[in-house]
Amino acid sequence: MDNEKYPQKKIDLFWKDFLLKTGRSESTEYLEVFHFELNEKLANELLHLVLIGQKKATASSLWSYQLEGEHLPEVGDLSIVTDWDGVPHCVIETTAVTILPFSEMTYDICKREGEDDTLESWREGHIRFYKGEGSQLGYEFSEDMPVVFEDFEVVYQI
Template identity: 45%
Template structure:
């Protein structure tokens, strides 16, 4: 299913006065196929209910920072639309202050903070290198929580 088809199906379930006001972004998790596809499946299974991103990336790219209420179409690596999520909560904290509770909400690996730190330090290091930056634990991290609001049957 394409992102436009999924979005249209989602909107068809909403009152017209709400549907006409909504917009979305479409994206996949992570920077590689295996992780992107696995994380999308964790969202569909209800295990992954959060994601983390670097505020530095938004500052450099000029993309808007996620906001509460925003909707996103989650894609797999190949661009297949999997579901629509809605951001329910967001904090910006230094990488070194991300909590065990947030790591569990993100739902990756064994859901521990140790796993979260290992996986995210590797990811953020790669991302920083692509942007000409150096990762450090003071890097501001957007800790976003979401809920699935639509997935195809």
């Protein structure tokens, strides 16, 4: 987590407010703090879709988790979603996790992301994302690349 992008004091205050307002234990922890996408425009657009209840899932490369040594999401995990500037806006809870090859993604699955009207547009956008992320992290996109498809629900938002 980039401390400049996600000022810890701001995140801590947001998390404490979440715990207080939802009656959760002070020992409750979050999995991660993140924003969607690789650029400001798309990151903020996808956050908006989450906040209005249209985006209820996300798809990540399994290879990115492995290369960064990150914990795979599990049902019940809580994460803080920010805008591009690192300002926290909501907490999501993972409700399901499915891992399957990119080539096996169907529109019935990917439409839960709330971003696209067709499988073709979903594929185009995600191939672009995975190629960009892969060039940063050191993996190469392929049709058989395992995708971690995570369903979630917003459990708190400001």
